[in-house]
Each structure stands twice: as C-alpha cells, then as structure tokens.
Amino acid sequence: MQSYKAPLMDIKFLFNDVFDYYGHYQKYPEFEDATPDLVDAIFVECAKFCENELLPLNQTGDKEGCTFDNGKVITPKGFKEAYNLYVEGGWQSLSHPIEHGGQGMPPSLGMAKAEMMGTANWSWAMYPGLSHGAMNTVQSHGTKAQKELYLTKLTEGTWTGTMCLTEPQCGTDLGQVKTKAEPNGDGTYNISGTKIFISAGEHDLTDNIIHIVLARLPGAPKGTRGISLFIVPKMQVDQSGNIGEFNNVSCGSIEDKMGIKASATAVLNFDNAKGVLIGPENKGLECMFTFMNTARVGTALQGVCASELAYQNSLLYAKERLSMRSLTGKKCPDKVADPIIVHPDVRKMLMTQKAFSEGGRAMIYYTAKLVDDIEMAKNEDERKAADDRLGFITPILKAFLTEVGTESANHGLQIFGGHGYIKEWGMEQIVRDVRISTLYEGTTGIQALDLLGRKILLTHGRSLKDFTKEVLLFCKDKSMLSKNPHKRQMNKFIWPLSKGVANWQQYSIRLALKAKKNRDVVGSASVDYLMYSGYIVMAYFWAQMAQSAYEKLAGDVENRDFYRSKIKTAEFYFDRILPRTKSLAATMMADPKTLMQLDEELLSFL
Amino acid sequence: MQSYKAPLMDIKFLFNDVFDYYGHYQKYPEFEDATPDLVDAIFVECAKFCENELLPLNQTGDKEGCTFDNGKVITPKGFKEAYNLYVEGGWQSLSHPIEHGGQGMPPSLGMAKAEMMGTANWSWAMYPGLSHGAMNTVQSHGTKAQKELYLTKLTEGTWTGTMCLTEPQCGTDLGQVKTKAEPNGDGTYNISGTKIFISAGEHDLTDNIIHIVLARLPGAPKGTRGISLFIVPKMQVDQSGNIGEFNNVSCGSIEDKMGIKASATAVLNFDNAKGVLIGPENKGLECMFTFMNTARVGTALQGVCASELAYQNSLLYAKERLSMRSLTGKKCPDKVADPIIVHPDVRKMLMTQKAFSEGGRAMIYYTAKLVDDIEMAKNEDERKAADDRLGFITPILKAFLTEVGTESANHGLQIFGGHGYIKEWGMEQIVRDVRISTLYEGTTGIQALDLLGRKILLTHGRSLKDFTKEVLLFCKDKSMLSKNPHKRQMNKFIWPLSKGVANWQQYSIRLALKAKKNRDVVGSASVDYLMYSGYIVMAYFWAQMAQSAYEKLAGDVENRDFYRSKIKTAEFYFDRILPRTKSLAATMMADPKTLMQLDEELLSFL
Structure with missing residues (x-):
C-alpha cells in the first residue's frame, strides 16, 4: 500500500539552482561526463528502478524478513532478482573510480542514487550500501594487489562487503575489541572472535562477502591504540579472484529486530579465518575514521x-x-x-x-x-x-x-x-x-559528543567559525543592505537566521568556558546543543532555497508553483520549527548539577 | 528479559503524603473499608500478581501474538490461566459497586491496580480493562433488568465487554456511523454493520462478550444526533443469564499491528445480531460521553x-x-x-x-x-x-x-x-x-481540540480559571510570604510555577481573542497549547511532591533518601523539562497563515 515517486523536481532544483552542481563538476576534469543531460537521464532511470523494482519489495520484505537456516541467510523473495538487476544496470559502480571498474561519476551522484534507493526500500539498499564502506577502506588503505583482487569485484557488485566492528561487550567503545589476529608468517593472519550487529554480514545475494574486521595483533597495546584492520573474505579467494574453500566465517544467527527486517543483521563467528592486514598495524581505528x-x-x-x-x-x-x-x-x-x-x-x-x-x-x-x-x-x-x-x-x-x-x-x-x-x-x-x-x-549521544567535544571545543571553535562565516556572508549578501533584488522578501529569513547564528556562536563560547570548570557540561549540554545547531543549519538551507526560488520566479520559468511552495515552506520553517531553539537554548545552558547530583542508588526505590 | 517491580513506595507516597487519600476516603461512608492497612495489603497482593503472573507473559505474548482461526481468536499461551487467576482473586470486581457483585472499593484504587497491571502487561490488561467501559455504560444507563443480567457477570469477570464505535469510514467522526438497528417490535433490535478496531472484540478468555454498539435507528437524524447505544452479546443470553445461541456477531479478522500484539483488535460483523437499546434513542453519543x-x-x-x-x-x-x-x-x-x-x-x-x-x-x-x-x-x-x-x-x-x-x-x-x-x-x-x-x-489532535476548543473557549476559560486558582493558591500557601516552614527551599519551584501559570492564562486569553477573528487559530495552536498546559500541570505536581518530601524530611522518617530523590527530581524537572514551554509558547502563538496559506496542490510536485 506504500507509494513512492522520486522527487526529481526537488533534486534538480538543488542540483541546478541552489548548489550549482554543474559549476562544481566543471572544476574537476574527471567529472566532465557529468553533464546535465546525462545526470538527468541517470536520475530518471534510477527513479524507475527504485519505484518499480525496490518499492514493491519494501512491505513484502518487512513481512517476510530474512530466514536463518543452519548458517545460511535467505533474503526475502525478490531481493536477489532486484540485486541482479541493480548490478546489471551498473548501479553499484556508478560513482566509483574507473580504474577498478567504476563509471567514474561523482560521489555526489551516488548520494542522489542512495536517496532514491533508500526511500523506496532502506532494508534492500543496505546490502549494496554496506559495500561502500569496504570499498572505501580498500581504496584508501589497500595495497595495489588488494585493490585488484577485492575492489574490482566489490565495484562490479559481484561481491558485497561489510564493516565488522561491534562485539557483544562493545559498540561505541571500540577500545574493548577482543577479536584476535594471529600472524601465520606468510603475510596472512588467523582471525578469531565474535562480531555482532553486522549488517549484510550474511546473505544469498552474492557468492562471496568481503569483511573488513577490527582485531588485535599479539602484544598490541590495550584500548583503541592496539586495533588493526583486516580484510577477511567469507570464502577464500585465490590470486585471480577465484573462490576457493570456506574461510571459517560462520553466521551464528541473525537478529530479530524492531525494523529493517529484510536487512540481515548477523552474528559472525571468526574461527581462525584467514585474513590480510590492511593499513598499518595498530592504526585500524584511524584508517576507519578516514571515511x-x-x-x-x-x-x-x-x-x-x-x-x-x-x-x-x-x-x-x-x-x-x-x-x-x-x-x-x-x-x-x-x-x-x-x-x-x-x-x-x-x-x-x-x-x-x-x-x-x-x-x-x-x-x-x-x-x-x-x-x-x-x-x-x-x-x-x-x-x-x-x-x-x-x-x-x-x-x-x-x-x-x-x-x-x-x-x-x-x-x-x-x-x-x-x-x-x-x-x-x-x-x-x-x-x-x-x-x-x-x-x-x-548514537545521537555520540554524535553530540563528537560535535561539542571534538569539533567545537578541541578546535577552539575553528570549524564553527568557518561555517558561521559562510552563513553570515550569505546573510550579508542577501540582506537589506545588499544589492540582492529580493532583499525585501528575504528579510524575514535573513534577520532570524543572523540572530540564530549569533546566538549559536555566543552559546558555544559560553559552553566552552563552562566546560573548562566542569567537564560534565559537555555531556550535559551536547545533545541539546547538537539539535540547536541542526535547527540553525537547516534554517540556513531553507533561506538559500527561498533565495533561489525568488530568483527563479523573477525570470520566465515553468512550474512557478513549485517555487512558491518552496518559499511558503521556508516561511513555515522559520515560523513553526526554528523557535524550537528557544527551549534548547535554555536546557543546554542549564547547570549539569540537576542531572548529576542524584547518586545512582537514589534513582530507584524498588 | 524485561523486569518490573511495582513502585509501591511511590504509590504510597502519593496516597499518604501528597494527596491525603485516606482523608479523602473518609468523606464517603461507602469507602470506610478502604483503610491504610487494607489498601496496603491490596497493593502488595496486586504487585505480586502483576510481577509474577503478568510480566512473564508480556514478551512471550508479543512474540506469539493472537491467532485467528476461522472466526475464533486464540490468545497467547498463559493468557487464559492468568485471566482465571485474576477473576478468582476478585481483581475484576475490586472497585465496583457491591450491589452487582463488586467489592465496593473506591474507583481510585482500581486506578492503582490498573497501573500495575498495565505496566507489567498492557496487552493482557486490555481484556479486563475494556470491560470497564461496558460496565460503566450499563451502570449509568442500563435498566434494572439490564444491570442484573449483564453487570453482575461483567463485574465478576465471567464475561468481558467491549465498546464498538469505529467503522471503516470513521473513527473520530462518529457522525458517519452506518451500523443499523432495526426494531423487532419486541423490545429487541436487529443490529447489522461492520465495526473495526474493536479491542478485545473476540478472544478465548470467557464464554461470552458483551458488546456496546453505536448504531442508527430507522429514520434517525443524520450525523451525531442520530446515534443510539445497544447492548449486543456475542452469544444470546436468557433472562437468567444462561448462554444460548450464537448471536451473529462474527469476527472477520484481527489486525496485524505494530504493537500490543497480544491484544486482539477485531473486525466485527454484526449480521442481524440481536440487541437491546441502552439509554434514550438517538442519545448514544451523549451517553457514551458520560464516561x-x-x-x-x-x-x-x-x-x-x-x-x-x-x-x-x-x-x-x-x-x-x-x-x-x-x-x-x-x-x-x-x-x-x-x-x-x-x-x-x-x-x-x-x-x-x-x-x-x-x-x-x-x-x-x-x-x-x-x-x-x-x-x-x-x-x-x-x-x-x-x-x-x-x-x-x-x-x-x-x-x-x-x-x-x-x-x-x-x-x-x-x-x-x-x-x-x-x-x-x-x-x-x-x-x-x-x-x-x-x-x-x-488522537492527540482530538484531545487538543477538546481542550482548547471546548474546555477553554466554549466555557470562556472557566475551567482553566478554576484550576489555575487551585495552583496559585498552592503557590501562595508555600511562597516566601507564607508560613510554610520550607518556603526557602520551595521558592525555586514556586516562582517558575507561578510565572508559568500566569503565562498560561495570558496565552489562553490571547488565543481566545485571535480565534474570534480566525477559527483556524484553534487547530493551529491546539496541540502546542495542550503540550504547554501539560508541562505546567506536571510542574504543579512536582512542586507538590517536593513540598511533601520536605515535610517528611523535617520529621523523623525512614527512607530519607526517597524524599531527597523526589526533591532532586523536581529540581531536574524545573531545570530541564519545564523550559520546553518556551518553544511551545512561540509556536502556538504563531499566525496560522504559514500553516494554511499553501494550497493543497502545492504540497507536492511528483
């Protein structure tokens, strides 16, 4: 009963009018093929695939779920056929480098593709989606041989890939990772341990799955500084890419989850599975952080x-x-x-x-x-x-x-x-x-700590300053003092946006000062601070879209209602959504005392 | 893996200290048995039943769900046994009048029971819970004979009851109800129509189910003024309460839902099912509104x-x-x-x-x-x-x-x-x-319209005035100007609470004035207004709990940490939750224009 049409007009508005994507592509000779005509044609074909092939499998996939049968995972009916169509259509390779079988289209185009696929069927889209993590790892840190062996197949979509990070005792806190990698002396390692929550960790869509695994070398330092990255295929692979023996990566079970039921979330047991190191020893987390x-x-x-x-x-x-x-x-x-x-x-x-x-x-x-x-x-x-x-x-x-x-x-x-x-x-x-x-x-909490703790406080606000400079420049450019022909209409957005940005800067400084005295200020304010930032950032984009819409309407353009709708939605956003920052400002500036003063034992009397 | 212990200390704190429940019970001779000793004993027994019998069925019930088999509904394993224990323990009759087999305990005690049951297993609790609606209907509007025939069995728990309102084309808008009631000339009616979303509409816990059905008499006025209420048992019942023939109330299916899976949500087809009128003709909705x-x-x-x-x-x-x-x-x-x-x-x-x-x-x-x-x-x-x-x-x-x-x-x-x-x-x-x-x-939207449209605007704010008077009296009684021995500590609550209440009154008046000019102000502000009201009301109760806790701590009381915890949680509420009213105040006062100015056709361009 679900229906979906890809919002192509909106995507094109962003590409053409708001972000000048074709100007951006022209900066890079590698992207010379990414012309409006080709990109539009890709959008149309992608929309068809998503609307006709993926959407119909969304509710049936949820209902049927994945089946676990003695180590094997059977994806819902139709998933494999859709995957084959996807690979045949060259969709997996769309925005990957030509040297490994990709089509060399810009990564940003892959994002538009991912949006349409993910809206039509998020669970299905996770299978090819997870490959990108593995591909990026091999691309960035792999040797030439590793790239030739693994990257080509992943790019084609012949195999898929995963990221194996989480273990039962740790998800966020990867310093606790226990999985071991014992060197065999021949450049390979025996990997042993249990990984959980591995999306697309086991399935029936391809003959092989390439796992990127976090594990510890013998004698590695404790914590996050002793973790290395390994490529561990489900099935062994010879130098020419032929599939050999089973590599002792067995799926112990799949999780029964609240949702994304058609996406298999595997428990993977590595039992002396053969793997190769990727990237430097003990630098696994740094390598991962690159993408x-x-x-x-x-x-x-x-x-x-x-x-x-x-x-x-x-x-x-x-x-x-x-x-x-x-x-x-x-x-x-x-x-x-x-x-x-x-x-x-x-x-x-x-x-x-x-x-x-x-x-x-x-x-x-x-x-x-x-x-x-x-x-x-x-x-x-x-x-x-x-x-x-x-x-x-x-x-x-x-x-x-x-x-x-x-x-x-x-x-x-x-x-x-x-x-x-x-x-x-x-x-x-x-x-x-x-x-x-x-x-x-x-999690949201981790993102919030990353933003406030690392990206704001650790850089002394440099990144925030850079970003707000961009926003304030936009405000100045479109303001009543500018030559913007739409400055009168834009004033209703520019004024609250400038004010919001100024407050954002102020609050950031005040939090930084408070955090110097009490580190708990960071965790206590972080989620509210992040949401506050989100509403301001989204306001900036709504203001940009409104400006672009006014510009279009000033000309002789078709679909005038589309641009009117944009402007009125921007008005709605500024009127009804942006004021959420008021409460967030109050709660993020509140003293951590009321959060932390209660002893653990005083939280319950049962 | 879920665990639950009934929060008896908290319930007793409310009964004894915050709301003086025993003083309240003493006002009514009917409640003379509701002494602290008896009530405490009931709490303890109820907690045991909920923790030991109901909680273990909560996750298994969700997993198993209800089974529909050719018109019959099979509840999850253990549900029937738990229901029998519940009835044997006299729990269904606890707070119902003695004349129809109840134990005459106060309705408020039933609420405490419902809380424990509902926390341990909401889905299970819906089966006996839905009976209360039917019981209240018969109690308030039934004839003596109807009460003797139906109310006694419902009170015992021998039968359960339902409320059959919703039809495929209408839920909120009951004026659209189509189910028909044709008089047979002997005081009975033939009821025909389809009702959906009937909780506990069919199950295997009892031999009979008494449906209270909204239907239309021949020639009844259109809309809400032409709806009458009928008692329609699943199985016919003779004058002595013996079960006879099937009454043509058949369950067509049960819904596959997001949650409360162990609670059967039935589609009921009434096919010339025999029923009797309850309450006056065409006054069905008014009768229902009484409870x-x-x-x-x-x-x-x-x-x-x-x-x-x-x-x-x-x-x-x-x-x-x-x-x-x-x-x-x-x-x-x-x-x-x-x-x-x-x-x-x-x-x-x-x-x-x-x-x-x-x-x-x-x-x-x-x-x-x-x-x-x-x-x-x-x-x-x-x-x-x-x-x-x-x-x-x-x-x-x-x-x-x-x-x-x-x-x-x-x-x-x-x-x-x-x-x-x-x-x-x-x-x-x-x-x-x-x-x-x-x-x-x-829905939340309907409650919000009820609050702002009917309870505030239609009464010219009388109910709000009455309630805020109570709150402001409390504030005055505990304020710095009072003789409250804890006034210094309470000041941090009394000041924001008084201010919040004053704003609440102000905003209500301003909305009333705006609504006179534009009726869309009501629907546009209502949900934010309701949430605003909720946060203020909850602040009042947190202030009361804090005052009670200070009073307890001033004496020689056990479990001192419990009261300290209350006060610190009140501080948290005022510091971190109450400020949510700031954003709600801004958005509820926003002009409805930005909501309504966009033509329907301009909402999408696909």
Whole structure:
C-alpha cells in the first residue's frame, strides 16, 4: 500500500539552482561526463528502478524478513532478482573510480542514487550500501594487489562487503575489541572472535562477502591504540579472484529486530579465518575514521528517506480521508465530511514533514559536494578545508536528520490515525525502520559528543567559525543592505537566521568556558546543543532555497508553483520549527548539577 | 528479559503524603473499608500478581501474538490461566459497586491496580480493562433488568465487554456511523454493520462478550444526533443469564499491528445480531460521553506505564553496561570502562524518564480522586464541580502523558544502544506498544481540540480559571510570604510555577481573542497549547511532591533518601523539562497563515 515517486523536481532544483552542481563538476576534469543531460537521464532511470523494482519489495520484505537456516541467510523473495538487476544496470559502480571498474561519476551522484534507493526500500539498499564502506577502506588503505583482487569485484557488485566492528561487550567503545589476529608468517593472519550487529554480514545475494574486521595483533597495546584492520573474505579467494574453500566465517544467527527486517543483521563467528592486514598495524581505528564521515552522512540520509516516504504517503491519505468539518466552514459540502488535510493540526504535521524532507535533502546534497571535493582535491589545503567542513557538519547531519526523520515518520503514522498502527498501510513500518538510524553509526549521544567535544571545543571553535562565516556572508549578501533584488522578501529569513547564528556562536563560547570548570557540561549540554545547531543549519538551507526560488520566479520559468511552495515552506520553517531553539537554548545552558547530583542508588526505590 | 517491580513506595507516597487519600476516603461512608492497612495489603497482593503472573507473559505474548482461526481468536499461551487467576482473586470486581457483585472499593484504587497491571502487561490488561467501559455504560444507563443480567457477570469477570464505535469510514467522526438497528417490535433490535478496531472484540478468555454498539435507528437524524447505544452479546443470553445461541456477531479478522500484539483488535460483523437499546434513542453519543473521561484517563495511564517499564529496565542496563570513561575522570578504574550511567546524556534520559513516570503517576492519582468524587457526590453541585475539573484535565492527561510516555519509551530503547533495537531485550516492544496510545480514545489532535476548543473557549476559560486558582493558591500557601516552614527551599519551584501559570492564562486569553477573528487559530495552536498546559500541570505536581518530601524530611522518617530523590527530581524537572514551554509558547502563538496559506496542490510536485 506504500507509494513512492522520486522527487526529481526537488533534486534538480538543488542540483541546478541552489548548489550549482554543474559549476562544481566543471572544476574537476574527471567529472566532465557529468553533464546535465546525462545526470538527468541517470536520475530518471534510477527513479524507475527504485519505484518499480525496490518499492514493491519494501512491505513484502518487512513481512517476510530474512530466514536463518543452519548458517545460511535467505533474503526475502525478490531481493536477489532486484540485486541482479541493480548490478546489471551498473548501479553499484556508478560513482566509483574507473580504474577498478567504476563509471567514474561523482560521489555526489551516488548520494542522489542512495536517496532514491533508500526511500523506496532502506532494508534492500543496505546490502549494496554496506559495500561502500569496504570499498572505501580498500581504496584508501589497500595495497595495489588488494585493490585488484577485492575492489574490482566489490565495484562490479559481484561481491558485497561489510564493516565488522561491534562485539557483544562493545559498540561505541571500540577500545574493548577482543577479536584476535594471529600472524601465520606468510603475510596472512588467523582471525578469531565474535562480531555482532553486522549488517549484510550474511546473505544469498552474492557468492562471496568481503569483511573488513577490527582485531588485535599479539602484544598490541590495550584500548583503541592496539586495533588493526583486516580484510577477511567469507570464502577464500585465490590470486585471480577465484573462490576457493570456506574461510571459517560462520553466521551464528541473525537478529530479530524492531525494523529493517529484510536487512540481515548477523552474528559472525571468526574461527581462525584467514585474513590480510590492511593499513598499518595498530592504526585500524584511524584508517576507519578516514571515511567514517561519509558512512555517517549515508546514515543521516535514512532520516531524509523516512521523512520523504512518510510525507508522500500521509499527504495522499490526508487528501482522501474524510473526517469532521473545517472549523472555518465546510470545504467539501458535497461530501459526508471534509478531507483531514483541512484541519490545521494535520496540515502542521504535513508541513513539518515537508520542511524536514526538503530541508534535510538540501543539507545532504550540500554535504555531498564536500565529499566530491575531498576525493578530487588537487592539494592538501583544499582537501583539508573540505574535510574540516565535512567533519564539522557530519555529526549534525547524522544525529539531527535521523532524529527529525524519526519525528516525521511518526507524524505520518499519526496522520493515518488508528490505520497508521496497522501493518497493511505501511506507515508503522517506516517508524520501525527509521528507529535504528539514531543508534547505528554512532548514537545521537555520540554524535553530540563528537560535535561539542571534538569539533567545537578541541578546535577552539575553528570549524564553527568557518561555517558561521559562510552563513553570515550569505546573510550579508542577501540582506537589506545588499544589492540582492529580493532583499525585501528575504528579510524575514535573513534577520532570524543572523540572530540564530549569533546566538549559536555566543552559546558555544559560553559552553566552552563552562566546560573548562566542569567537564560534565559537555555531556550535559551536547545533545541539546547538537539539535540547536541542526535547527540553525537547516534554517540556513531553507533561506538559500527561498533565495533561489525568488530568483527563479523573477525570470520566465515553468512550474512557478513549485517555487512558491518552496518559499511558503521556508516561511513555515522559520515560523513553526526554528523557535524550537528557544527551549534548547535554555536546557543546554542549564547547570549539569540537576542531572548529576542524584547518586545512582537514589534513582530507584524498588 | 524485561523486569518490573511495582513502585509501591511511590504509590504510597502519593496516597499518604501528597494527596491525603485516606482523608479523602473518609468523606464517603461507602469507602470506610478502604483503610491504610487494607489498601496496603491490596497493593502488595496486586504487585505480586502483576510481577509474577503478568510480566512473564508480556514478551512471550508479543512474540506469539493472537491467532485467528476461522472466526475464533486464540490468545497467547498463559493468557487464559492468568485471566482465571485474576477473576478468582476478585481483581475484576475490586472497585465496583457491591450491589452487582463488586467489592465496593473506591474507583481510585482500581486506578492503582490498573497501573500495575498495565505496566507489567498492557496487552493482557486490555481484556479486563475494556470491560470497564461496558460496565460503566450499563451502570449509568442500563435498566434494572439490564444491570442484573449483564453487570453482575461483567463485574465478576465471567464475561468481558467491549465498546464498538469505529467503522471503516470513521473513527473520530462518529457522525458517519452506518451500523443499523432495526426494531423487532419486541423490545429487541436487529443490529447489522461492520465495526473495526474493536479491542478485545473476540478472544478465548470467557464464554461470552458483551458488546456496546453505536448504531442508527430507522429514520434517525443524520450525523451525531442520530446515534443510539445497544447492548449486543456475542452469544444470546436468557433472562437468567444462561448462554444460548450464537448471536451473529462474527469476527472477520484481527489486525496485524505494530504493537500490543497480544491484544486482539477485531473486525466485527454484526449480521442481524440481536440487541437491546441502552439509554434514550438517538442519545448514544451523549451517553457514551458520560464516561469518556474515565476511559481517556485509563488510556493516559498507558503513557505512565510505558515510561515506568522503560525506566526500570534502562536504569538497570545503564548501571551494568560498560562503555567509555566519564569525562570527569574514571569512576570504576578497576573495570574495563565505566558504566554508561556516568555519562550525563544517559543520565539526562534516565532523569527524564523518572520525571515523566513519577510526575505522570501523580497526575493520574490526583485525577482518580475526582472520579471517586463524581461517583460518590452527595449533590449535583459537588458532582458537577468534580466533573468539570475532570473534563478539563482529561484531555491534558490523555494527550500529554501518552506523548511523553512515548518519548520515555524511546529513551529506554536509546539507552540500550543497538541492543534496544533487538527484540530479546524487550525495549523496542515498549516503544511499539505505547505508540497506539496517542491514537486510540481520541488522537492527540482530538484531545487538543477538546481542550482548547471546548474546555477553554466554549466555557470562556472557566475551567482553566478554576484550576489555575487551585495552583496559585498552592503557590501562595508555600511562597516566601507564607508560613510554610520550607518556603526557602520551595521558592525555586514556586516562582517558575507561578510565572508559568500566569503565562498560561495570558496565552489562553490571547488565543481566545485571535480565534474570534480566525477559527483556524484553534487547530493551529491546539496541540502546542495542550503540550504547554501539560508541562505546567506536571510542574504543579512536582512542586507538590517536593513540598511533601520536605515535610517528611523535617520529621523523623525512614527512607530519607526517597524524599531527597523526589526533591532532586523536581529540581531536574524545573531545570530541564519545564523550559520546553518556551518553544511551545512561540509556536502556538504563531499566525496560522504559514500553516494554511499553501494550497493543497502545492504540497507536492511528483
């Protein structure tokens, strides 16, 4: 019963008008093929694949789930066929380097593809999606031989890959990793240990799975400084890439989860499985962190996907379901009642979903440009500038967009009333599926510590200063004092945005000073601070979209309603969503005392 | 893996110290048996039943769900045995009138029982719980014969009852009800139609089910003024209460739902089922509304139950799970890492759960006294005063407590990290189960319209004035100008509470004025207004609990830490939760324009 149409007009608006993506692509000769015509054609084909092949498997996949049978995992009906189509269509290789079988399209294009796939069927999209982590690892840290052996197959999609980090005793705190790697003396290692929560850790879509595994070498230092990375295939592979013996990576079970049921979450037992070291000894975590940001932005996307799918479906329902009359008088006197979209509270939920979907999409596509810049940078300064920006904005995207995406999914369920709670309609699935997004790839709490602790305090606010400089420059450029022809209309956005940014800077400084006296200030303020930052950042993108829309409307453009809708949604965002910062400002500045003063034993008297 | 201990110390604190329940019971000779000794003994026994019989069935019931087999519904393993124990123990009849087989204990005591049952196993508790609606209907509107025939069996628990309101085309908008009632000329009616979402509509716990059905008589006026109430048993019943023929009430299917899977949600087809009219013709909705408030308070309780269960379990986990080190230095240097409870963000989630569980409990137990007062009132003035207060506070309790209960359940899942997403731990079940609570018995949006539209605007703010008068009297009594021996300590609560109440009054007046010009102001502000009200109301109860705790600590009391914990949780509430009103104040006062200005067609461009 779920329906989905890829929001191509919105994606093109971001590509063409808001972020000048084609100007951006032209900076890099590698991307000369990424012309508007080709990109548009890719979008259209991708939309078809997602709407026609992936969406129909979303609810059936949830219902059927994965089956575990004596170490084997059977994915839901249709998953393998869709995967084959995906590989045949060259989708997996789209935005990977040509030298290993990729098509050399920009990574940012991969993000648009990921959005459509993830909205149509997040669980399915995780199988090819997880490969990107493994591919990035091999690409960045692998030897030439490792790249030739593994990267090509991963790029084609012949094999998939995983990231094996978590163990039963540790997820966030990877310093506790126990999995061992014993050298065999021939350049290979015997890997032994148990990894849990391994997405796509076992499945029937491909003949082999390449695991990237965190493990400890003998005598390695304790904690995070003694962890190395290994490539451990499920099936052994000879030098030519032929599959050999089983490599003792066995799937002990798959998890019975709240959602993303069609995505297999495996317990993997490594029992003297043969692996090779990738990257330097004991530098496994550093190596992983080089593309942690990209993985996290990929998870942030799940929030946008859930919001979009929930929005599309609840909008259709709100136009059809008849209940009560508008308080301002009958809107459909010929019907037994008015459609619920006439009720302001339903409209509020819909507008909130719209604001989060489109605002979140803008935040993602802005960030995707940074990923292009990092990969293509011609010198270290350029690379570092883009990397710093990415590192700053990533925790905001990951935590904020998954939190508001979860909210949006819940609005969708709520708009359906009791029917939202019934599986048939597919709305409760969206809520269950998206609920994982604030947990994996670092919980909201971890993202918040990363933002406030590492990205703000540790850099003495440098990244924040750089970013707010960009925002304030935009404000100045569009303000009443500028030559912006739309400055009068933009004033309603520029003023609160400037004020919000100024407060953001102020609060950051005040928190930094407080944190010097009491380190618990960081953890006590961090999540509220992150959400505060998220609302300000999203306001910046809504202001940019409004400006672009005014510019389009000033010309002789088609689809004028589209741009009007943008502006009015921006107004809604500034009026109804941005004021959430008021409460967050109050709570993040509150003394940690009231949080921490209660002894553990005093929390319960049972 | 879920654990639960009934929070008896907290319940007794409310009964003895905060609300002086025994003084309240002494007002009514009918309640002379409700002495502290007896009530405490009932609490202890009830706690045992819930902890030992109901809790173990909570996760198994979720996993197994109800089975539908050719019209029959089989409840999960153990449900029937637990129900028999419940009936044998006299629990169903506890707080019902003696004349129909009840034990005559106060309704408020039934609320405490319902809390423990509902926390241990909400799905199970719905079977006996739904009976109360049917019992109240027969009690209030039935003839003597109807009471003798149906009420006695329902009170014993020999049969259960349901409320059959919703139909496929309408839930909220009951004016659209189509089910027909054709008179047979002998005082009976043939009822035909389809009812959906009927909780406990079919099951195997009892031999008969008594349905209270909304239907239309021939020629009845359209809309809500043409609906009558009927008693329609699943099996026909003779004058002596013996079960006869099947009465053509067939269960067409049960819903596959997000949660409360062990509670059967039935589609019921009435095919010339025999029924009798209860209450006056065409006054069905009015009759139902007489106890709508009690039913809604019973649903509000689900928020508290979910919050409590989530809190208890996440607190245990947070003390055990080791991850990372406290930013203020190692707390458990002998362990591989510190327990996550040392992290301020985890602590914040726990404190939020604690504040909502205990604050919500206080709101419920305050309200339960009003229900006693209504049932026992010696004159119409007293009854009306209690009924007005109940009518005012009910939508706040229903919507606010289910919303914050859902939040609390989600914090529980979040504290468990990835493990919270796995069924085994039982945390995701709490999230799924509680998610229905903001939908049934009137969605949050409907409660909000009831509060702002009917209870505030229609009464010109009378009920609000009455309630705020009570709060301001409390503030005055405990203020720095009073003789309250704890006034210095209480000042930190009294000042923000008084200010909050003053703002609440101000905003209400301003909204009333705005609504005169534009009726969409009501729906546009209502949900934020309701949540705003909820936070203020809960602050009042936290202030009362703090005052009571200070009073206890001034004496020579045991368990001093319990009272200290109360005060510190009150401080947390005022510091970290109450400031949420700031954003709500801004958004509820925003112009409806930004919500409503966008034409329906401009909401999407797909």
